Amino acid sequence: MSSNNVYDKEHPRHLIPELCRLFYDLGWMTGSGGALSIKEGNEIYVTPSGVQKERVQPDDLFVTNLNGDELDGPPKEKKLRRSQCARLMMTAYQKRDPGAVFHTHSPSATFISILYPGNEFRITHQQMIRGVGGRYDEELVVPIIQNAHDETKTIAKMEKALDDYPNTNAVIVRRHGIYVWGESWQKVKLRCESYDYLFETAIKMKQFGLDPAEVPKGEEVAPS
Amino acid sequence: MSSNNVYDKEHPRHLIPELCRLFYDLGWMTGSGGALSIKEGNEIYVTPSGVQKERVQPDDLFVTNLNGDELDGPPKEKKLRRSQCARLMMTAYQKRDPGAVFHTHSPSATFISILYPGNEFRITHQQMIRGVGGRYDEELVVPIIQNAHDETKTIAKMEKALDDYPNTNAVIVRRHGIYVWGESWQKVKLRCESYDYLFETAIKMKQFGLDPAEVPKGEEVAPS
């Protein structure tokens, strides 16, 4: 699943551009939105900022250590900057030690944060909850933090959410997008897809006046 | 339409990965959701569990006989498991003797099961009913069974639905997805598409306060 060989197509330098193209097609990285990172050994590969994500090239990536210090970067003539969300990603790397952290501007994640004005997204009795590591009949809770123009404020909120929700593998940033992590890029990609499925279901339920967090009649609650 | 030759591109080892990619693009197999199976002679080919379905390879498939006994499987180093839904598929194979059974997490099938709280989906006077084997002016009925964290409970409900609805070629599993079968993979694929079209139409009708099962004024009912 991982490799030190940059010629290997499973190397982050190839996987990240490929996933950027896929996520662009899904509408998660349009308008240069979002950022992807994958850890390879002690190195973290991150996308650049402000560019067309679906056109990112292998040598456009930044490489940092776990402290976020830059080890390598794109050729200077490309004039690229590291993704501004990289610091929020580092929070997840430092507190959870994942193999990958993806940040997308998924429209359904962004819209869910508008529909749920509180600090949590909640849904239950959905098979797709298994796709993010839970049970069909449990209540899935994903923390929502406030966005801010000043990124420093968001980092503190991200840290707090990770402390307050020790089992979560995702944080929604209100009116902005979502951060998702896991032990491998495959797991994180599957989780991103599953969260989106759940968010879309919840939005449609609310359109029909239904509460996604309500246990359906005649159904049981997960044993605690 | 079928072949014992694994080099034939119509062999299940090639068809299943191709259909997985298509169904992923349609949003029916994201988050590792769903499972596809095709019968070839006395062998049933089934997708593995928990992986990115759109990246399934020909040698990732499991092969069983009609009793569900494993005849062949992927190389052990791949550490793959058979799809957890394989047992529900076997129910359809044993009771209906189809050439293929597809299980998808189609978002519209899942959402229909939330909008129809009873045990049946009903719709009438839609040309697309012909796509699942009916008449334009008949009332199409598809059974909906409850989902459960414990798969054993779902199997018993699946068996009962197949007994109670001897003419149905599909079963919806509430808040989970749909099972569809037929004499050939082509038929099953066309039915999956037609059901989705009907589910989407029904969801939109309900958004406008219209009842999909109501006979439109001035229209006739199918002769019985």
Added chain:
Amino acid sequence: MSSNNVYDKEHPRHLIPELCRLFYDLGWMTGSGGALSIKEGNEIYVTPSGVQKERVQPDDLFVTNLNGDELDGPPKEKKLRRSQCARLMMTAYQKRDPGAVFHTHSPSATFISILYPGNEFRITHQQMIRGVGGRYDEELVVPIIQNAHDETKTIAKMEKALDDYPNTNAVIVRRHGIYVWGESWQKVKLRCESYDYLFETAIKMKQFGLDPAEVPKGEEVAPS
């Protein structure tokens, strides 16, 4: 734009399969729905019935004269039937002499026919009206006919609609789909796209309680 040479990629034997793939991707020909026909000289090429439209091959097509008599067809071992909608297409060929007639199961055309219970779709003050041959500020009217299980009944209604609406280049069949024609396949394709755009706009307007046929305040009506 046309050719007697079947090796020419603009020949109907190549164009029709290509357009079928595109229209399948647009959701207009899923579940085997719809049929495409293009005239080449005195020959009309038509898609077969009941098959996966996106997999239609050049030699799967039927060829008829303007009376609908079969001149050529697919190899017998393929066991294909001519599209059941071919007779309705012939009505358009005989009354309007177009270069192509497309019949799609566009979900928005089908849904529009449910939202407009009368015999006409109406919309005005939309730039996209130019895409079907009208003016921005005119009222576009498209006739809607009833569907029937018995195709013969539909043909009579199609003929009447063509007589009653001498300027229309499309007929919507309620709860079924749409027929569109024009002097060339390019024109018909552009019209199909423009109608879909208008139908989608009208559906969304009605979701917001707005009337697509109402002249916006402060706007003028087209000179008559």
Added chain:
Amino acid sequence: MSSNNVYDKEHPRHLIPELCRLFYDLGWMTGSGGALSIKEGNEIYVTPSGVQKERVQPDDLFVTNLNGDELDGPPKEKKLRRSQCARLMMTAYQKRDPGAVFHTHSPSATFISILYPGNEFRITHQQMIRGVGGRYDEELVVPIIQNAHDETKTIAKMEKALDDYPNTNAVIVRRHGIYVWGESWQKVKLRCESYDYLFETAIKMKQFGLDPAEVPKGEEVAPS
């Protein structure tokens, strides 16, 4: 980013057809809608009118100077006309001196102009506002002008909007589409995507009775 060499794939003769295909897939240029232009030195390359935009070829483009005088065009036997929107594009070139101007029939831009009956689209507290050059917490304002069958009337309104909104990089034309410009084609493409994301968010907010221009409770307003 630019080149005088027509063999360079970054030359407008190659970029424009590529972007037309992408925008067609996004639903922004169906039905022949929209027009793209890119400046190269003192030459402006523009798409032709009335054709399938996703099939535009490199030699189908028109070339004008900054006054709109035609310097070069497609082979006469192709019988192509310059895009009717070219004159509105010239207004943007003359008043803003951008490197590219894109006009799309984005369905969400068109629909936003129906939902906002006044002369402005307004939204605030959305991360995607950064994608069009603003701050998360500012109020983004995009002018909306009336469409007219007679193009001359629209030009005067376009000029006025550019004067009245000196900082805008986009103008919405009611019930028609949007014009977006910027220093490079990359910037304009990113802006088109970001505007669409914001329009889609605003449409969904309005579906839920929420006001996109309202500052969310507990959030600050951008410092002025």
